[in-house]
Amino acid sequence: MGKSQKKKKQYHRPAPAAPMVNSSSQRSPEKAASNGNLILIAGFVVVLFLFWYYHLLVLNQMTDLSNGLTMPDQMIGGYSVEHIEALRQAMDADAVGQLNYVHKTAGLLFPLFLALITMLAVNINTARGAGRWALWSVPILFAVADLWENRAIDALFISPLDPSAVSLASTLTTASWILLIATAAILFGVLIASFVRTFREKWELSKKGLL
Template sequence: MGMTRAQKAKKYGESEGSTPAAPRRPRDPAVRPVSVHEMRPGELAPEPGKSSSAGILVGVAFFVGVALWLYYHLLVLQGVSGALAGGVTAPELLAGGFSAEHLADFARGLGTDGRTEYEGVHATTGLLTPLLTGLGWLLFTGLNTPQRARKWVYWVVVLAYAVVFLLGNSALDAAVAQPQDTAAAAYASGLVLARWILFAALLLIAVLVCVSVVRRKFDDFSRGRLPGQRPRS
């Protein structure tokens, strides 16, 4: 008949009466998360969810700017030409600039009340159009142009367009208020011409950015780098 645990403890001591405890394993040292600044090139993987969300927001801002530009030029200024100026084309719709005689005819067609409404158009839709259009182009080119130098060139053109647009509105208000001032008319005409040249540059930038994006996508597809693709050796 075997001895009980208490009898073993009395005869051999406490060490024999108790079950030996399992040795404790040392804890693994706490691993500090790696900072983004400590990662090597290529280790920072993009998160598809955040990237797609940013792309959607930028796309919305870009198309809002384009829609507002079309609304201003195709509806608002056409209404100014027809309803306010009696059929005389608004000066900013003339991409090649305008003469002092045309500006005098436009001011005469507007009259005092029409001139006030024309200035109101510049203070509302004419103010929002270059700001939102410029913002949409800035975000679009910033998201899709990885080269820093090229991105800054694009941004300079976009900002120049917005500034020239606003200066042109102010110059047109001053020229319409004093249609006999040929120097003011020439200055406003030069700003309108520069505005259209810069807008053509914006269209060219949009085309170049789209072509660059398509090329990168094709290159990533050929190398198997697109999300869901199996990398090729």
């Protein structure tokens, strides 16, 4: 008898299935914009709190340590050598140390947070180009001027008192307030423009029955 030939079964590997894509996890421009707006809202609340805490609460309370004299940070129009000299006589070492501590905490966080939130708002709601850089330059200059002002004011309480140092600190205080107002105007303007644009888009979609 001849050897029986056994037919080998051929197994065909099934074609690999296409990977399933979870569309819910994909990052769409609308979802990115929504996340950015949530960050903006949270950051805006933090900025308002820091402004209230720094300028309206702590610096006002510092007048209890200076016989009622206003802190240089709050004098939008600047100040004179006589005002700083009166502060130096009214504030003891503990009061000066308290002002220095305020500058290193709330005085540091407020300008940085405001500058970052404003730049984020501009980045989300404006197109790339020279206009975006122009809007970015204002909060950047504000942060630089405000932080420099803090150091300049702290230096005024180190003897001897230099009139040129008072002039520099006074100029920085006025400049920082002007830049603060300009930065706040940009932030509010960008947020309002974004709100109006979103409202108009949703209104148009609702008129077409797409919402």
